[in-house]
Amino acid sequence: MSDQMKRIVLASRPEGAPTPENFRLETGELPEPGEGEVLVRTHYMSLDPYMRGRMDDAKSYAAPVPIGGTMEAGGVGEVIASNDPSFKPGDFAFGMLGWATHGVQPAKMLRKIDPDQMPISATLGVLGMPGFTGWYGLTELGRPQKGETLVVAAATGPVGSMVGQLARLAGLRVIGIAGGSEKCKLATDTFGFDACIDHRAYEAAKDLRKAISDAAPDGVDIYFENVGGKVLEAVLPLMNPHGRIPICGMIAWYNAGGLGAGANSDTLTGPDLWRNILVKFLSVNGFIIANHWDRFGEFLKEVAPRVASGEIKYLEDVAEGLEAAPEAFIAMLEGGNTGKQVVKLV
Amino acid sequence: MSDQMKRIVLASRPEGAPTPENFRLETGELPEPGEGEVLVRTHYMSLDPYMRGRMDDAKSYAAPVPIGGTMEAGGVGEVIASNDPSFKPGDFAFGMLGWATHGVQPAKMLRKIDPDQMPISATLGVLGMPGFTGWYGLTELGRPQKGETLVVAAATGPVGSMVGQLARLAGLRVIGIAGGSEKCKLATDTFGFDACIDHRAYEAAKDLRKAISDAAPDGVDIYFENVGGKVLEAVLPLMNPHGRIPICGMIAWYNAGGLGAGANSDTLTGPDLWRNILVKFLSVNGFIIANHWDRFGEFLKEVAPRVASGEIKYLEDVAEGLEAAPEAFIAMLEGGNTGKQVVKLV
The missing domain is CATH 3.40.50.720 (NAD(P)-binding Rossmann-like Domain)
Structure with missing residues (x-):
């Protein structure tokens, strides 16, 4: 396991469609989780259209990503260090881990995933x-x-x-x-x-x-x-x-x-x-x-069995490696993907 | 009581704001109510913004008024002949009587009004x-x-x-x-x-x-x-x-x-x-x-007492005589009226 963390930051705000120059890959030290925090090694990260909105400095329902800030994304991966009793190394968790190989989040901002119940990437798409x-x-x-x-x-x-x-x-x-x-x-x-x-x-x-x-x-x-x-x-x-x-x-x-x-x-x-x-x-x-997470349990209860039985189908489009994320994102905005776009990091 | 009926018809469709030339006054025989129908002498007719939409030959929630057809309006007045047991001469009724001194409607399309409960014109505005x-x-x-x-x-x-x-x-x-x-x-x-x-x-x-x-x-x-x-x-x-x-x-x-x-x-x-x-x-x-008349009783029950007590106030702008209707309507569309625009016919 590397002691380094890679992340993709917003290098500049796009004019119209984003280009590769709007993104920059950075490498740094692996972060230490603080009190009540958990460090996750991301296995899959999600690419979604809403992220385009975060790149603009415009009034929206969420604050924009600052220049130099890590691009936002949901991700799912394995806990490698925890300062909270609710998670231990080896657990799998979903959270807003960003366009990065690793992410630190407060434990209460993470959702535990059972990898035996479904492919963990499903938590980014059909069941996410x-x-x-x-x-x-x-x-x-x-x-x-x-x-x-x-x-x-x-x-x-x-x-x-x-x-x-x-x-x-x-x-x-x-x-x-x-x-x-x-x-x-x-x-x-x-x-x-x-x-x-x-x-x-x-x-x-x-x-x-x-x-x-x-x-x-x-x-x-x-x-x-x-x-x-x-x-x-x-x-x-x-x-x-x-x-x-x-x-x-x-x-x-x-x-x-x-x-x-x-x-x-x-x-x-x-x-x-x-x-x-x-x-x-x-x-x-x-x-x-984001305003309706109180209904998420109801959704899972109704839909997860239908996914497990194959009654509800889903497709994923998997890009390989963090470095592939910007191009995959740009292509997705143009409709180049088929099914849920994810990036496989591990 | 005259045996003649006056009405205002749509002479031509307006381009932009209506002008007096879009309307024409016609005089004819007093209509006879058919089986189940009631003849009402209109005391007050209503002028409302939606009527502008009816003058266009455009897709809308209601059919346009045909060229030569009587302009639509709600009105309230006194029953002067009835071929239905639910109304008798001397009753007061509200219905879609049109821009006209008299109107014939099926009894079931009329609502009986008690003139002792409120000024009858209120049925065109605050309580209509x-x-x-x-x-x-x-x-x-x-x-x-x-x-x-x-x-x-x-x-x-x-x-x-x-x-x-x-x-x-x-x-x-x-x-x-x-x-x-x-x-x-x-x-x-x-x-x-x-x-x-x-x-x-x-x-x-x-x-x-x-x-x-x-x-x-x-x-x-x-x-x-x-x-x-x-x-x-x-x-x-x-x-x-x-x-x-x-x-x-x-x-x-x-x-x-x-x-x-x-x-x-x-x-x-x-x-x-x-x-x-x-x-x-x-x-x-x-x-x-028009899609929610099933709630009208509930509205009256809640609001009529508040109008009667003066807690809810209302204003009327009264034009005198059918001939004044086109100009009052045109002025209303420009905001020239104050309060509910009605036309007093009797």
Whole structure:
């Protein structure tokens, strides 16, 4: 075991899409855990779209990563030193360990994982934050009813695939949107969606809208919003009265800069949006899953057995080594990954 | 009693703000009520912002008024002929009687009014659709909590004044927005708002925002949206996390044409809006009160005694005679009225 720790810091704030130059690899001493703290050697770290938001110095639901600070990430790994009675070396734990080979966290900020119950990487995806995000948003804010129609983009991603599979199990017609015919095939064949539309085949929002409309002859009751941009513009006019739109993220807009940036707004205006919400009596709810951890046990209880039985499927895209993280992250923001993007460190 | 009926029809669809030429007065025979129908002589008819939407041939929650069709309106008056046992001549009734001196409606579409219980015109405002809209939107979608801050525009109008008074009674800090210092004085002195801001004193949304921010030092928890445009743009960045925005109408945008029109969107883009909903975890709900008449009894039970006791106040702006309706309507859309706009016909 090395006495050195490697981490990736934010070297500069991106203008638009991040580039490798926005990141810097640093090597330093292995940190010592303080009183009540635990040192974890990270086996897998998570890459998620929300991290793009942390790179901007804009008002958001979380503070930005400072220049020179370690990029934030959830990670799972093995405890190698502990100053708290609740963890001992050899335990496995999940926590916000950062883009780093090791992380120190207060014991109460870590969740113990049983590696015999599931592959530990699942705690970053299908049984972690992304899966929980899909479950919470669909269940609490989407309020699915049998026979309704749901649209979700990034259909093969860890949030979209959870939303679509849960909705199918609840008796809804499920239409996925994904980038490329291979992902669409995954959505229907692996995840069991009723239909999947390749948004790359449609340049204009109105053409994408026509394709969605053909696949949703009864209109759309729930649009689970996790991408923004062209898909939102395509779906909005197809919403049925009393439709629900949970909003958990907008990857298409993350690269546009902070609040006030206007990417993709050429045709979709504020008044358009607002008027649609009014005339269709839509219920639009933004949420971040961090506010709802009190429901996490309920989620695990309901979903973990369905994952174990294979009823709910999941896919991972594994990058190898910390040094691969920036490129994997950049590619993920462009839709280059298939399934939950993780980085394997051990 | 005349055997003639006068009505105002839609002569042409407006481009932007309506003009007198969009309306035409017609005179004809008094209609005969059919089986199960009732003929009412209208004493008061209501003018409301939603009627502007009915003048457009655009997709909305209700069918447009056809060219040559009678303009829609709620009205209250005296039954003068009835072919249904539930009404007899001399009864008073509320219904969708249109911009007309008389109206025929199926008995089941009329609501009997007791003129001894309240001035009959109140059934068009404080104890009718506008008051009910304010009560429902605030109670069900605003979910007010003691100590929170609420902003409502058109503060002296029948919806805004109900929302603000109910919120004050529930222990909220209430900030009104109104057009002109006289209306602002009414909001604070008559309706008891904590503060009122004259939006005419602020050309730019950012200046209006500063004024609202000064009046709302703890941020805004509920924005009751009934105007759109500059006020929305001013308030949106002031919303606190987990804020609620019930949307019941957008008078500022009604004159912009149908869906897809982009008035006031120079600076407020679709992505701005969407991103605000996400990062503040806002709950944005469009509604039209017509879908919630099942709650009307509950509203009356709660609010009517408070109106009778004077705890909840209301104002009416009365135009005289059917011929005055178009000009009163046009002026109302520009904010020229004070209090609920009605037209007195008898």
